[in-house]
Amino acid sequence: MSPHAGRPFVVGNWKMNGLGEGLGEVEAVAAACRGPDLAGVDLALCPPATLLDRARALTQAERRLALGGQDCAVAASGAHTGDVSAEMLRDAGASLVVLGHCERRGAHREDDALVRAKAEAARRGGLLAVICVGETLEERDAGRAERVVAAQVAGSLPPGAGPAGIAVAYEPVWAIGTGRTPSGADVAAMHAVIRRELLSALGPGAERVSILYGGSVKPDNAAALIALDGVGGFLVGGASLRAADFLAIARAASGGGSAP
Ligand code: PGA
Secondary structure, eight states, X not given: OOOOTTSOEEEEEOOSOOOGGGHHHHHHHHHHTTSGGGTTOEXXXXXXXXXXXXXXXXXXXXXXXXEEESOOOSSSSSSOTTOOOHHHHHHTTOSEEEESOHHHHHHTOOOHHHHHHHHHHHHHTTOEEEEEEOOOHHHHHTTOHHHHHHHHHHHHSOTTOOGGXXXXXXXXXXXXXXXXXXXXXXXXXXXXHHHHHHHHHHOGGGGGSOEEEESSOOTTTHHXXXXXXXXXXXXXXXXXXXXXXXXXXXXXXXXXXXOO
């Protein structure tokens, strides 16, 4: 998939949460997609891979609601016990995949080179790659946040990438799951840095790449965040687990914003 240029894109990342009963939340989001209040936004949910196939059955009629994976292997198939390939995600109903989330960069020691290889795999498998970048609190306090994030963007883009198969999510590590968010000025400044890196790597077509903000996005801060310069949507963790919260964020995004 590629999110529509000029329309906010809101992606829910369920992380390692969700058993079969969670499909009711998927169903509720799918039903709400038909409402006029969500006409201005593209949505995606990334449940655990185990739910993708069942989620597809509930969402396939909804053009504006996509499904995604949370990671993919570099290889398409083979002797890689426990891994799931981009092709398998697509086969199960995904049209995008989140890559380089800080929980993978941290706990699984994924570096930019590996994220880039996975982004290439996503392209091969026909998935939009939502590439996550973001600084730690130490890096921000040391005044290195913009340099760190610029290097992550440059290092994580797949070779020969075009703008069509890429979105970037700026997620400060210290804002994830903490209830803290950066100032509006810091978010806007970082989105401008990311846009500059994308333009220099991909050329003028990079104006169309969606740059999402992620990290403690909630129904009560979404309207202010979407109004910031350069914020083209959200990557939502905890608040995407309940349809009511995810939809409130999506409605805020639908009503404002400076996408992509
Ligand atoms: P959060 O997570 O919304 O729970 O802070 C965001 C993310 O990890 O993508």
